[in-house]
Amino acid sequence: MAAKYHLKKASDGQFHFNLHASNGEVVISSELYKAKTSAIEGIESVRRNSQREGAFELKEASNGKHYFVLKATNGQVVGQSQMYGSRASAENGVASVKRYAPDAGISDDS
Template identity: 55%
Template structure:
């Protein structure tokens, strides 16, 4: 089962990473000014990750692929790492869909 790891950045903002069972980071958040806002972001990922239409697949200038998960209002709530192939990127989306709903939340 995956887990959300909440941490504090050097600039005092909170962020989370969703990690797959193997420990690989599959989704990273933006920075949040409060821990409460960060926790709301996690709840949003849990909810929106079950709707495939909320995932946006993109190609970077270097040809690598990545995806963003968007909330109902269109705001990005998480971004993936870069993938060599589109297939790898799609596997990443599937991993978020599988791991996010039941992932525990831990703090670093």
């Protein structure tokens, strides 16, 4: 299976996407967007910013789990990862986004 962005419509009518690695695992999820075109622009932002130095920020949640966010050049978060048990696992997640984000196709499930 190839890496792919899955664009979906939420129950409230808004749009969001997940980037799935080639193994099917979700490696980054977007915020909700009011318009489908905005969600597609969000995918393009992930593609661009995933290759930008300093765009990823590793964080630790209050429960001790680790996650990361991907920020655009204006500082806005364009995607967030799942929670990982270790910092090393979160770093591997960042590497997956860097590897898959630029060339992944889009599956429009909206």
